[in-house]
Amino acid sequence: MSEVRIVGIDGLPEVGAGDDLAQLLFATGAELADGDILLVTSKVVSKAEGRLVRATDREAAIDAEAVRVVARRGRTRIVENRQGLVMAAAGVDASNTPSGTVLLLPEDPDASARTLRKRLHELTGKRVGIVITDTFGRPWRNGLTDVAIGAAGVSVLEDHRGRVDSHGNELALTVTAIADELAAAADLVKGKTSGRPVAIVRGLAHFVTEEDGDGVRPLIRPAEEDLFRLGTSEAIREAVHGRRTVRSFTAEPVDAGAVRRAVAAAITAPAPHHTTPWRFVLVESAVARTRLLDAMLSAWNRDLVELDGWDPDRVARRVRRGDVLRNAPYLVVPCLVMDGSHAYPDARRAAAEREMFVVAMGAAVENMLVTLAGEGLGTAWVSSTMFCRPTVRSALDLPASWDPMGAIAVGRPAAPAPSRPPRDPEAFYTVR
Missing domain, CATH: 3.30.1330.100 (CofE-like)
Structure with a gap:
């Protein structure tokens, strides 16, 4: 014993x-x-x-000891403290201490x-x-x-x-x-x-x-x-702030299930008139991707020369941006459908109607990008399919009513994204 x-x-x-x-x-x-x-x-x-330190404001003491907020509900905060421990209130204790003091x-x-x-x-x-x-x-x-x-x-x-x-x-x-x-x-x-x-x-x-x-x-x-490092709101915030455009990917295959989960998140976006204006083409086969990108390249070369008068070097530099789509292991082509939209004889209101649907499409794409970031995948949204929609529809055999709204390259980032200083939100809003 x-x-x-x-x-x-x-x-x-x-x-x-x-x-x-x-x-x-x-x-x-x-x-x-x-x-x-x-x-x-x-x-x-x-x-x-x-x-034992003087602190009339326990919250300020927690701020000083915390390096990252993991979860928050009301006044309760779970944080990572300077010792690397994830715990409530950074371990700052106000019990069994003299009034006006806290114990770190x-x-x-x-x-x-x-x-x-x-x-x-x-x-x-x-x-x-x-x-x-x-x-x-x-x-x-x-x-x-x-x-x-x-x-x-x-x-x-x-x-x-x-x-x-x-x-x-x-x-x-x-x-x-x-x-x-x-x-x-x-x-x-x-x-x-x-x-x-x-x-x-x-x-x-x-x-x-x-x-x-x-x-x-x-x-x-x-x-x-750590699969449980973030609380729900913090996970969303981390994914939003951590979402960066990735232009270089590893050759590791993308989990198709992760993309389907991202589609499920995308279609929770708001949309006008109770419509569902989103469609997503998941380009999973190498044959389909090559056919699409070769057709787009041909269309771009033709249009930039014939319609825009660009010289060959400028064309080459411009279409080289499409390499991110060719080198990514997975592509998604989001498409807008206008089913359920209202018909207006007035051009101004008709344009506003389409804009509502485009906004809904943007919200869906952002949902997808953020969800993929939460899955540990990098993404790059590229607008090029919007400039040759008939070509894209033909290459992917899509209905005439589907409007491609760019393309999303998906894959494991080949390197960490370069640091970017945070933007000051005050520069982007006006209070009335």
Whole structure:
């Protein structure tokens, strides 16, 4: 039978800035043994490190500690803080602190854990592990639990991949968050109101390491692997701001399902008269794409020379912009249909009627571009099909009532988009 004991440490006095936390723990008379793991509430570490600050505005303190808003509902904010942790209010705590003050998380919880471990070894000669904890909420689950935000001398993850279960099945995905399990278990004896901020876990010495290790960094999922990094509104905002025109793609095939999901988003756009004026031609075959682009190139060359009088070099430079369509792994040709539009004998009102439908088409295209960005795909909307609509309809065998409204190149970006300074929205609106 294996046994694990969790013991709360009583007798720790109120901690103040500059206090030697290890000495205060040693003075409680708690007996430490080699292989023990100490779970320490971050609040006492922060107090010892002087992280109690004057702040009449807690929201301003959260702003100072946050680097990115992940989700927001009313006054509640889930943010990524400067320590790289995603949590409510950046860990800024206004409870159990004097009026007009807030308590910030330790500046570097891993460094705090290393310092505490070293000092306890100096005082006791024992090899222990340290986990600094804080309280987190969890997506999809009610209730709070403690998790590890700093660690030293503890294996924070246990990788079971490659092992075999009791039925002989090889485990392929299981990696256990040992430090978080320790934090949650220890909180059962620490509690939230008991005034007992430290607990000892005994019986798991095999998780205690000789070296301090990498701290909690291995527990934090990299952004590129995090499927749940953004809340709904933030995901939309991120996709909108992150949507950039991409002109160079990898050869990786595009998931046709992702494009179909983008079409489903596109057709939620507003439209006049309860119509559905959008059609999308998904050019998935190489034969169809080559036929389309060769026909368009021929039409462009003819029109630019015969109608516009351009010289061959200028024509070559202009049509070279179409290379983004030829080199992309996937093309979409959005088309406008005027079914359900009102017929007006007056040219002015007839033009306005068509403009309403064009606006609806633009909204659908933007929905598509943003959704594809959310799928991790790059896009480039190119207007060229609008200048040779009969050619496009012929090449793609489309009804005469379908008006091509450009083309969208889709693919995995070959390189990150260059940075672009944010535009000042005040330059784009007028208040009356």
